[in-house]
Amino acid sequence: METSHKLTLIISYYLSRFNDTGFRNLGYTTWDEAFKDIALKLDVKKSSVKNWRDEFDPIHGHRVGWYQRPMNPSRVNVVNAFEDMNEEDLREIVFDILNKNIFQQNENLETIDSIISDKQYDGSGKFILRGPTGKKAERYFIKYHMEKGLPVRGELIDTRENGCGYDFEIKNSETYYVEIKGINAKTGGIVFTNKEWSMAKRKMEKYFLVIISNLNDVPQIRIINNPAKELSPKKNIFKTIQINWNVNENDLKNSIG
Template identity: 50%
Template sequence: MENSHKLTLYVAYYLARFDKIALKNLGYKNWQSCFSDISQKLNVKKHSVRNWRDEFDPLFGHRAGWYQRPMSPSRTNVALALENLEEHEIRLIIEDILSGKIENTPKSLNRLLSIANDNSDIERNSPFILRGPTGKKAEQFFLEYHKKYNLPFSGELIDSRDLGCGYDFEIKSKSSQHYIEVKGLSNKIGGLLFTNKEWETAKQKRSSYTVCLVSNISGAPEISFINDPCSKLNPRKNIIQTVQVQWSVSNKALKEIDDRLQ
């Protein structure tokens, strides 16, 4: 894949994830002018920009997107690398790509290019479901299911999703504690993706850790539970790179400030 195509994937992800907010913040009045301008700036075909945006769409639900087609490793890697960044952080990267400034920072450029690579350990035909509308719908389905049936364990349900502790919910009773990680699949079949934190927590908690799998989210959801997933699943480790936005100040600039203050 050409470097310009790899960089366009980041732009396409931003457009898919933030939709009309992305259009507004990049200064475009409509999708037609957006695709045309990006096509000229990055030297890619206009329909490619649109198609690549559509490939990311199933993660975010703004359009139907290419829901029937598994994401390739390059798309999956870009989505994973950017998923924890806020809109303004990703926009900084996109603006540097579209303005050509990214060419002036070789380290950042090489990092982005290496991530957007189809030569990945992620299995090409494995339809991993990343966090997004599918995951949120699965979590909501589990909340309603537990409220109605008190399964897979009875007790007080504690929301831990924002704590970064390797599971989504904790179920507390007088005699036990259980930890629930919810995974969602758009269809009846698909692969699962665990963060290292989730898998390490599962290995630590063992029988107290349960994966709640909500499949067929886009149709009639079905729920199943995998208790102690470490004893039943054999996942393959994938080492990925993530993207962070940082601001650096050189030693020379610090010295100049120090000299002026003296």
């Protein structure tokens, strides 16, 4: 299957799953406008975009769809890979495809290319648990904030299980947002999930990144306010599928904090 067809399948899945909300969030006013523009940008037939959307419809219930025949393995692979991704994250991938940014992201393109094939993808590894390093860093921060009142004083509210793009809120006269990253060694890079990085960009100076390194010896703490301004991470799309943003060690060293 050609790469353009594989990428169009992802967009078609998005359109089927999120229906009217989906095409409007992509900036289109009608289905016909969406089909025409997507076909033009991906160099595929307009009818293919519509037909591939319809192939996904039986599992989403917005239209009758192509219920008469079994779903092709490549379509099943798309469903297995993206069914746990929220609308905002999947929309970001769709925009990368439509704007051709995906072709500048060789690793991401290869990942997508390997998933959407006619061979069955098992969909394994969709859920990534918070590891022991992260938990250790979070416990250290709770004690640190209690003793030092940094990065700002106020009531510390645990939001780690809420999946909201940060680990803690600090409330005083205003609300601040804190994301904790742990590094076992003295130096190293960190990884943001797409939701964390999106929240950092949205909250700006109200968002703090707290990096706790050297966790296996004497922990060292570093606080970066407004990391979306101070850091320049590399976007990665993984085979699981999820999006995260990688900040390498040199970028951390060169940032202000």
